[in-house]
Amino acid sequence: MTTKGLRYVVRRLALAIPTILTIIVLNFALVHLAPGDAADVLAGEAGSATPQYMAQLRQKFGLDQPLHVQLVGYLKQVLSLDLGYSFRHGMSVSELIATRLGPTLLLMLTVLVLSVGLGVLLGAIAARNLNRWRDNVISILAVLAYATPVFWAGLMLIVVFSVELGWFPVSGMEEVAAFNEGWARAIDIAHHLVLPAITLTLFYLALYTRLMRASMLDQYAMDYVVTARAKGLTERQIAWRHVLRNAVLPVLTMAGVQIGALLGGAVVVETVFAWPGLGFLAYESLFARDINLLLGIFFISGCLVVAVNLAVDLLYSLLDPRIELR
């Protein structure tokens, strides 16, 4: 990377700090707007409690402190890179997130690679065969896949491939009764990954296919395509070498935005397939008012989104040298 590029990255990272601080403060305020607290929930789950017990809990969680004292305390903690302690789980937040980050990234990256890769391919094929049968088939399937609710698609895959055919396990990330080691474990996890990955991919694939098709068609209307044709290039060369490269930029932007969404947005798939990801953890912690954990997850997702945005911007300049890093 050039010094110019390096300076750009440093500047962007410096800008990220106030952004993330704002995210923390906003999240803190939003989370505290919800009525009820962690002590209510814990005691509520217990089905019974005495006043002494409730007071003990609130004191232990620091909920008896005024709100601004809690916020300052939390900020101090985060700045020293300590995400705090989840009293509900009896574990440090960073430890909890770490155990969930692996499965989340595994699912997310699989889905991202599959959906962007296949989406670009199918979109390009559709655009090259505009209004012919290939285009029609791809477009109809894409609309169907996009319109199908994710939880329903997941359940139907379970009914067909797990319950009826018995090809894939119903749920979870690995066979818990077996406790496999080494390669057997990797294969087992891959086996469990198939259905949740397909479910999520179906949805995003449809999106990228539609986007890629539209973007290709836009590019075909550009002057440089006319020039290329005049130059005597074949349609195949024009499509794959010129149009595709330009058309992929909007898809890339969309993928960048969606990495953030995928982190939290996989809640439904995680729920249906009992996949131990971050999304469901966040969902649970919201209803349990496990504020430290929730803020920790928000913080990590925030950082990831900032990092991915930066990476996408760098990729831009790589794909299209006309875009300058400033």
Added chain:
Amino acid sequence: MTGLISAIRGVGFALALCSMVIPAISQAQQTTPQHGGTLVMVVQPEPPTLASYQSTSGPIGQVATKVYEGLFEYDFNLRPIPGLARSWTVSPDSKTITFKLQQGVKFHDGQPFTSADVKFSVLDVLKKIHPRGINTFRSVETIETPDPYTAIFRLSEPAPYLLMALSGYESPMLPKHIFGTGDINNHPNANKPIGTGPYKFVEWQKGQYMRFDRNPDYWEKGRPYLDRIVARFIADGSTRAATLETQEAQIAGFNAILPLDVKRLQALPHIAIMTKGYEMQSPIVELDFNAQKKPFDNVKVRQAIAYAIDRKFVIDNIWFGFGRPATGPISSNFKATGIYTADVRNYNVPNGVEIANNLLDEAGYPRRADGTRFEIVHDITPYGEEWRRFGEYVQQQLGKLGIKASLRYEDVPTWLRRIYTNYDFELTNNWIQTLADPVIGVHRLYHSKSIKPGTVFVNGTRWSSPETDKLMDEATVETDPKKRAALYHEFQKRIVEASPIVFVLELDFVTVYNKKLQGWLVSPLGLYSSFDQAWLTK
């Protein structure tokens, strides 16, 4: 010829077989247990911690009880039987209870279990930080430990309910040498339990499973039979059902399988269902009034609502038949102990709506020109879909009385705040576990001393009367079972008459299990027992 003989033999054998079939089925649980196998149980939701000495949250009980044991087990008549306590004697004045402990019991780290652990668990842990233990053990002043196998409880007043609260679920026995050091509120071993139970804790992969392996040094020789228990956490109801269908899991209780799916799974050849094993929970579905606010400060209005609910309709259509009409604050599961009575005002009558309309007229809420009497908001307890449907039913029934009800559905913390801290409600549906003894599970809902803002599942209706307070106070220390039963009969009569709560149904939880799994149901604790006798057929 040999052919004929063998044919006759065959018939004879078949006849003999026929006569054996019936006893064979009833004794299915008594065939010789086999060692080995992994039991996968579905637990819903995932427990927040494993510290069963600190939280009574339902799912914790299903897993922690495999590791921690209590002084007592219980039989189906709700009578104590030996657990970690081999025997016990109660002094004539009921203020001294002497426990003799089992000998040769070891914790999972090899240290012996002694009376010092009992003293520590009860006085330093349960009496101080257990949500119910604070009440249960309040009269225990001291525990003497003359030798390692004798623990003598000295009470300030008789406490007959205490003997009902000594199971491994309610009062787990902890190792003093582990939990005695460090902050018990925030102990490093909270999620790495070490107990005396038949299974040792191995690991907890958050969001996935907990693993427990067989304890080879368990004090009941030869037990347990299973090599391993794995508890799995699956958030989606349909997926949970599918894991039992495909035999990935063998048991799921506490309605982890939704009633809708139970009906479907029941038809499968390898699946059985069971509603026993919840007798020490005894949940009751109810409607709670805010008895300090108009219009439900008026007893006639409260009675009117109680008359308007068709119990049978609710049981059959909302809970798929898994329940019985409730008559009052104490569950009919207490019949065996004599405490329960059905001799109270009966609201479950065919012409309930008519009576209710008359009562509302008498109460001074006549129908207005548009046919309505008044409007209320009906809160829905946020513990699942069925409560919403129940709310819709109540809304419809209230409509027949000219009461216009709108429904309000909030999440758990918001609802708890509204009902038990702010009292900002008129009518809410709810369910309460009446537990192993009325002192532990029932008094909290009616005693004037239980009106405690900020404390959940206590007296949220804020109804109380000096008479019922007195009956509860007397029953708390009454040791003669007959006199105690009489006090509770009077108590039930008065509560049902005052109707601060509409008692709708006694809910049956359903356990769905694979027929290969045997010996899991050995006490009213059901899934809250240690599974030391559970085994899998090959």
